[in-house]
Amino acid sequence: MSPEPIISRFTAAGQGQVFRFWNELAPAEREALLAQAAEVDLDEIARLHRELVVEKPATAAGVAGLEPAPFEPRPENGGDTAKWMRARAAGEEALRAGRVAAFTVAGGQGTRLGYDGPKGTFPVTPVKKKTLFQVFAEKILAAGRRFGRPLHWFIMTSHANHAQTEQFFAAHDYFGLGRDRVHLFRQGRMPAIGFDGKILLETKGSIALSPDGHGGSLRALHRSGALDLMEREGIDTLSYFQVDNPLVRCIDAEFIGFHLLARSEMSSKALPKAYPEEKVGLFCLRDGKLMVAEYSDVPMDVQRERNADGSLRFSAGSIAIHVIDREFARRMAAGGAAVELPFHRADKKIPTVDAAGQPVKPAAPNGVKFELFVFDALPFARSPLVIETDRANDFSPVKNAEGLDSPRTCAEDQLRQFARWLRSAGADLAVDATGLPAHKIEISPLYGYDAETVSESWRRRPASTITPNLYLE
Ligand code: UTP
Numbered sequence: 001m002s003p004e005p006i007i008s009r010f011t012a013a014g015q016g017q018v019f020r021f022w023n024e025l026a027p028a029e030r031e032a033l034l035a036q037a038a039e040v041d042l043d044e045i046a047r048l049h050r051e052l053v054v055e056k057p058a059t060a061a062g063v064a065g066l067e068p069a070p071f072e073p074r075p076e077n078g079g080d081t082a083k084w085m086r087a088r089a090a091g092e093e094a095l096r097a098g099r100v101a102a103f104t105v106a107g108g109q110g111t112r113l114g115y116d117g118p119k120g121t122f123p124v125t126p127v128k129k130k131t132l133f134q135v136f137a138e139k140i141l142a143a144g145r146r147f148g149r150p151l152h153w154f155i156m157t158s159h160a161n162h163a164q165t166e167q168f169f170a171a172h173d174y175f176g177l178g179r180d181r182v183h184l185f186r187q188g189r190m191p192a193i194g195f196d197g198k199i200l201l202e203t204k205g206s207i208a209l210s211p212d213g214h215g216g217s218l219r220a221l222h223r224s225g226a227l228d229l230m231e232r233e234g235i236d237t238l239s240y241f242q243v244d245n246p247l248v249r250c251i252d253a254e255f256i257g258f259h260l261l262a263r264s265e266m267s268s269k270a271l272p273k274a275y276p277e278e279k280v281g282l283f284c285l286r287d288g289k290l291m292v293a294e295y296s297d298v299p300m301d302v303q304r305e306r307n308a309d310g311s312l313r314f315s316a317g318s319i320a321i322h323v324i325d326r327e328f329a330r331r332m333a334a335g336g337a338a339v340e341l342p343f344h345r346a347d348k349k350i351p352t353v354d355a356a357g358q359p360v361k362p363a364a365p366n367g368v369k370f371e372l373f374v375f376d377a378l379p380f381a382r383s384p385l386v387i388e389t390d391r392a393n394d395f396s397p398v399k400n401a402e403g404l405d406s407p408r409t410c411a412e413d414q415l416r417q418f419a420r421w422l423r424s425a426g427a428d429l430a431v432d433a434t435g436l437p438a439h440k441i442e443i444s445p446l447y448g449y450d451a452e453t454v455s456e457s458w459r460r461r462p463a464s465t466i467t468p469n470l471y472l473e
Contacts, residue, residue, distance in 0.1 A: 021204035029205035049197035069283035071386035091257030095147035106243035107158035127442035137175035138445035143251035185224030215372025222333030265328035266381035270316035280317035425458035439468035
């Protein structure tokens with residue numbers, strides 16, 4: 001790569017500081033820096049600095065005109081049972097026809113958990129300490145067996161964790177899914193800038209680049225060739241979930257069926273908020289269009305508003321579980337003024353170097369990172385649909401090292417789920433007032449991944465007694 005044109009472009013854009021230490025760099029370091037610089041869209045950075053830093057849109061101004069979004073209630077909460085059964089049948093038919101693939105976004109940095117390695121390799125289950133990736137793999141394998149069509153699994157990684165993730169899957173022989181059915185691809189990156197708009201260096205020879213957010217998944221699906229591969233394989237529907245939630249129904253026939261019957265381009269699961277202050281995005285309508293408002297953008301008094309029956313007016317929380325139509329992802333990836341995901345700004349402490357090239361670890365935010373959010377695609381989707389889900393069977397993420405949404409709370413939620421399934425299958429198992437069994441047990445997704453499949457297996461192969469550390473597989 002010839003350095004001059006790139007360096008001149010950066011200099012002309014007022015970003016010459018990126019090459020400040022050029023004369024001190026070894027040839028390989030120069031090559032690496034040029035390759036990073038070639039990734040950067042200087043016009044986009046200038047625009048984002050102007051729009052999101054200089055002009056600073058007032059976040060709360062966005063609340064005007066928000067209405068709660070309607071959603072499809074679960075049968076036990078007054079929903080139409082026949083409709084849920086029709087949805088399930090439609091979803092199962094699509095699964096039997098091989099139209100569905102699983103899609104996990106696993107490119108995040110996982111800073112809150114503070115685990116050294118790709119988050120998907122974090123051990124989460126209570127007895128066997130299976131990793132997040134293994135739990136999802138076994139659920140996907142189980143669904144493939146049930147519907148007679150092995151599923152493809154697409155996983156978005158980051159530059160930072162791609163190689164390790166690849167090695168992890170190879171070392172575990174792709175958990176029996178088959179190497180040709182597990183597709184890893186990297187998401188894009190964005191440079192961090194100082195508040196003055198200058199691109200920050202991480203070291204003398206590298207730009208401070210970070211993943212472009214889970215919304216980067218739509219472009220990355222396209223860029224990596226994943227969408228074309230799906231088309232060749234006859235897959236038109238993606239079941240999207242995050243890497244941190246082992247309770248998720250990776251492949252949920254009812255959800256897929258609702259999405260297909262509504263001819264929706266992007267569907268979502270909503271969780272009724274447990275309490276007004278719960279930090280989840282809210283499904284809303286603005287000008288008739290479905291969107292997710294971030295909790296920090298909706299004033300607390302609005303989040304506390306109640307309906308006449310005492311329920312929260314804005315209750316439908318977003319838990320980042322979606323079904324996405326393949327061609328919708330392609331349309332969003334192509335972008336253009338009509339369908340462009342907006343970047344969000346996050347002020348961060350960004351490790352960098354000072355004018356002398358010495359490392360600086362800032363104590364306060366010193367700049368801005370830019371991220372895309374996948375739910376920002378909703379207003380562009382045709383017939384977007386929201387269905388209600390139940391927390392106990394779909395959501396218990398591992399976000400923090402301790403406290404709320406930690407490995408401990410997640411393991412306990414798994415134990416409660418296993419105990420519920422076993423008790424509904426007829427097993428004799430004592431639980432406390434919160435549903436937690438007295439000792440640890442674990443059920444492999446290959447034994448059963450919901451009440452129905454666990455009951456089926458239990459009828460064929462019950463355990464004589466439920467002993468501590470019992471593992472059903
Ligand atoms: P989070 O919002 O929890 O972010 O991501 P994170 O980076 O993983 O964790 P923290 O905030 O640093 O602690 C939600 C989901 O979106 C994915 C994550 O891997 C996770 O599955 N994600 C997030 C990406 O794939 N890419 C991104 O750029 C950001």
